[in-house]
């Protein structure tokens with residue numbers, strides 16, 4: 001591109017401050033050293049890294065991200081989560097609570113690489129956010145608290161990353177903390193995550209004595225200047241026999257072990273090592289080892305491990321180097337569906353944010369083709385065509401307007417009114433059809449029966465069923481439409497939030513993933529939509545199940561206007577083990593052949609609506625199969641009447657059956673110092689807790705077990721009181737389990753106002 005064109009295009013680059021945080025400029029983007037506009041906006045794909053940071057709550061993801069942004073030159077001062085002024089935690093609640101709720105995408109450069117980094121939340125209430133982001137990443141950094149090793153939430157996100165086959169590197173953070181142990185943390189990665197750690201670094205000192213790291217690959221030491229207050233000043237020196245005999249010995253042993261480990265996992269490297277360097281590993285060039293580590297990381301047969309202290313500004317620059325060196329570029333990931341698009345646009349909308357001025361902002365990962373502003377795109381899920389009005393590069397709460405973006409990048413679009421989280425975006429309907437034809441030709445055998453659109457959808461994120469609910473009321477009836485609007489916007493952003501109407505009271509009901517989730521939604525409605533709402537008491541989402549088979553018959557005979565609707569249905573409900581809220585629907589041989597498609601659909605709708613409200617508590621019914629034995633329809637009867645009759649008949653059957661209530665059972669992990677173990681265990685016993693194991697973790701005890709969700713509401717306050725604030729806990733839904741008869745009758749009496 002000629003320089004005048006570059007200048008002209010640069011003028012078009014505008015800086016937009018969308019949510020009120022100010023930065024004077026973006027060094028590297030509008031600086032003097034710009035070589036080519038194209039490489040700034042659309043760097044070569046081999047130089048792009050789409051990376052997530054994931055971990056247990058409080059492991060230091062946000063602090064690490066802040067350091068990364070600072071060292072890469074995009075912020076001028078170091079943010080601090082404890083002071084509430086970090087870039088990625090830009091929502092007001094995050095600043096106040098010091099936790100990350102919404103993932104923010106941040107784009108920056110490091111040594112010629114473009115890094116798109118997504119900061120993901122650590123709290124279990126927001127695991128959907130993590131999963132949604134993992135879906136669009138090519139690699140991830142798992143951050144650990146080096147004094148705690150693998151914690152409960154790390155396991156969850158690690159499993160999620162396994163599911164999406166995301167290559168990872170591990171960063172053992174908090175090496176400065178008293179109790180930090182490199183060996184302990186590495187062991188826990190090996191044992192709990194069943195991963196093979198590749199030790200690319202060793203710490204120089206631990207706890208208060210932590211000074212820097214040894215680069216095992218290059219046998220060099222990196223020491224941070226203790227007088228530097230931002231950690232920019234550090235020196236890298238080769239380890240020498242004269243000055244560092246002990247460290248050199250340790251590093252050499254670690255390097256030899258690393259070489260053997262990598263050779264075991266990578267044949268190409270094994271050939272090289274055995275051929276040229278079998279006599280002396282010291283002669284093996286670092287670059288050859290790094291290339292092999294990159295391959296092994298990509299193959300996910302092992303994980304590189306680095307260490308440092310984000311808070312004390314040590315070890316973050318080598319982490320950035322490792323991200324560019326070992327994690328894959330978009331083209332190294334093998335996305336099967338790309339072949340169908342042949343270079344046409346294919347993107348995934350992975351997050352929607354609502355901006356008051358600009359409306360919905362949609363984050364997209366572009367897999368193939370390019371995205372331009374002022375163009376139409378086709379949404380396969382919504383089967384609609386929409387217009388992208390503007391295209392932005394996301395920089396935390398700032399966004400830079402750009403003229404186009406190519407494959408491998410993460411973009412932020414303005415103007416899409418219907419696109420929701422998880423939608424697949426292509427350039428046009430005809431492009432979707434062409435891709436569908438190719439997919440069909442290339443033998444997508446198992447999906448042959450699916451519709452055209454389904455074949456092309458990028459695998460979405462499974463949305464877990466909410467476990468908590470409560471009513472929400474606007475300050476006055478006149479404000480109900482405003483509340484409905486706010487909830488609609490929030491749902492598009494956050495598919496794990498469900499909103500429904502209570503059919504009896506007519507109240508709006510919020511269903512969420514946890515106490516914090518609902519609290520945050522309540523807060524956001526107030527702050528972002530200016531509505532003071534009232535929440536009813538938080539309730540557990542129970543389910544119901546039947547214990548025996550029951551047959552029922554029902555007839556509906558109604559005349560509406562001059563039309564008679566008459567239908568008689570006979571069906572059977574029986575228990576099955578699916579652990580699912582979706583009823584299994586079957587047709588007896590006697591009716592299967594005679595039913596029209598419309599009657600089948602009407603029957604299924606009736607079954608689904610009856611299963612939404614069980615007879616005991618009005619909770620959804622799980623594990624049920626429904627068989628249609630007979631359906632007699634008078635000519636002219638509407639499908640709505642058929643559904644109504646089926647629903648009434650099934651409810652009759654459910655009422656007659658023996659029934660039980662199922663309650664959500666949570667996996668619980670409490671980390672507590674020894675002195676407080678007894679009161680914690682005694683308290684859990686009173687909460688119907690079932691303790692499976694008590695492990696030792698450094699000076700702490702880790703209590704692992706199950707506890708019913710109903711018993712653990714408000715547990716953070718109780719635990720704080722019991723342990724003087726020294727314990728932490730993590731909760732995760734395990735499954736729904738049958739309540740014992742005593743607990744069930746107590747719950748029923750409470751609900752029906754008998755006690």
Ligand SMILES: Nc1nc2c(ncn2[C@@H]2O[C@H](COP(=O)(O)OP(=O)(O)OP(=O)(O)O)[C@@H](O)[C@H]2O)c(=O)[nH]1
Nearest residue numbers: 057058059060061062063099100122174309310311
């Ligand atoms: N000692 C020590 N403390 C750290 C380090 N990194 C972070 N912290 C502290 O740990 C706490 C949590 O840090 P965050 O960066 O908010 O952790 P996070 O993982 O982003 O937390 P969530 O967003 O809530 O999941 C804060 O009090 C930090 O100051 C570190 O390297 N050493």
